[in-house]
Amino acid sequence: MQDWDVIVVLHNSELELGTIWPEIPAEVRERVCAVDNASTDNSYPLARKLFGRVIRTDNGGLSRGNNLGLRNTSARFVLFLNPDVRLTRDGLRTLESTLRQHRSLVAPRLVGPDGEPQANGRGLPFLAKQVRNRLSHRSNEAYNWPPLGPAGEVPWVLGAAIACERETITGLGGWPKEFFLYYEDAELCMRAWKHGVPVLLNEEVRWIHAWARQSHSWRSVAFRLHLRSAVRFFLRHPGLLVGRRPSGLSTAPVSASSRGEKQARNRHR
Numbered sequence: 001m002q003d004w005d006v007i008v009v010l011h012n013s014e015l016e017l018g019t020i021w022p023e024i025p026a027e028v029r030e031r032v033c034a035v036d037n038a039s040t041d042n043s044y045p046l047a048r049k050l051f052g053r054v055i056r057t058d059n060g061g062l063s064r065g066n067n068l069g070l071r072n073t074s075a076r077f078v079l080f081l082n083p084d085v086r087l088t089r090d091g092l093r094t095l096e097s098t099l100r101q102h103r104s105l106v107a108p109r110l111v112g113p114d115g116e117p118q119a120n121g122r123g124l125p126f127l128a129k130q131v132r133n134r135l136s137h138r139s140n141e142a143y144n145w146p147p148l149g150p151a152g153e154v155p156w157v158l159g160a161a162i163a164c165e166r167e168t169i170t171g172l173g174g175w176p177k178e179f180f181l182y183y184e185d186a187e188l189c190m191r192a193w194k195h196g197v198p199v200l201l202n203e204e205v206r207w208i209h210a211w212a213r214q215s216h217s218w219r220s221v222a223f224r225l226h227l228r229s230a231v232r233f234f235l236r237h238p239g240l241l242v243g244r245r246p247s248g249l250s251t252a253p254v255s256a257s258s259r260g261e262k263q264a265r266n267r268h269r
Contacts, residue, residue: 004092005166006032006079007069008051009062014041016083016210021050028089033073035065061180062159070166070174078169082160084210085110091205095163098151104198105164105189107157108205118209120158121201125186125233126243151200155193159185160209168197181222183229190237190246 006028010017021029032051036044037059047054055068066080077096081087091108098106110120162185169175172195176187189199234241 001027001031001089001092003075003096004031004077004079005069005073005075006081006087007035007066007073008032008081008083009035009037009065009069010039010043010047010083011037011059012039012041013043013083014039014046017043017046017050020084020086024087025089028087028092031075033069035069037061037065061177061184063175063177063179063184067174067177070169074166076166077163078166079161079163080159080175082209085161086208087161088205088207091207092163094205095202098200098202099163099165102151102198102200103165103168104200105157105162105168105192106151106200106202107162108207109201109203110158110160110209110211111206112211113208117206118158118211120160120209121152121154122156122158124155124240124245125183126240150204151202153198154201155199156186156189157199157201159188160211161207162188171195172197178232179229180225181229182226183233187233187236193246 029050030052033053033055034047034051036047036054036056038057044054044056053072055072057065057068069080070078077099079087079092079095095106095108098104107120110118112118172188172191176184176191179187192199237246239246
């Protein structure tokens with residue numbers, strides 16, 4: 001675990017801290033740097049009992065919290081994790097193996113408490129898909145990316161659980177601080193592809209994610225934040241408004257192993 005830092009941003013996360021984290025091994029919790037974004041419940045005192053490091057700050061959003069945690073840690077590998085995701089020690093080892101083979105952003109497959117896969121490996125965020133997802137209950141059809149073995153390329157992954165090498169995320173400029181909440185993960189992944197860093201989903205690692213989906217209601221504060229971030233994101237990527245694929249992304253699903261084989265062939269030509 002000495003090669004890992006786990007950064008968890010908290011905001012009124014008392015329920016998750018009281019139910020999920022006491023079951024996580026102490027040696028894993030010791031590697032957690034928790035950033036408490038001005039919680040008004042018991043998140044901060046609970047975090048101090050559970051984790052090796054806790055930073056208390058005002059609520060500047062998820063990206064800012066992730067970047068603050070990044071600046072206050074030093075391990076080679078970094079996992080950015082929502083407090084409602086149940087990580088495992090073996091899963092971290094598998095993600096580390098992937099990162100040692102591929103300079104990348106890599107996510108586990110997130111599953112619900114019932115074991116059903118969640119759509120954390122996603123297709124390109126075209127506006128038409130976003131609208132269809134809001135109007136339909138069949139979100140998996142719009143979002144899920146086909147399974148591609150142990151580690152396959154995806155356009156983007158949900159920010160609830162993303163691992164990488166420290167030098168990779170710092171090379172990308174950290175998390176996009178322009179986004180308070182929502183779309184910061186899509187923006188980070190678009191930036192990664194632009195800089196030649198593939199985004200991978202590892203199907204061998206399956207972590208339970210509660211996933212409250214607070215932005216699902218049209219009238220919620222979370223939905224308004226979601227809409228504000230969507231406007232900012234699509235202004236940056238106008239091609240996605242009309243269904244145009246950004247350069248650098250594969251036109252079809254690709255496994256990480258096949259990408260590595262192709263790169264090796266190119267090096268030996």
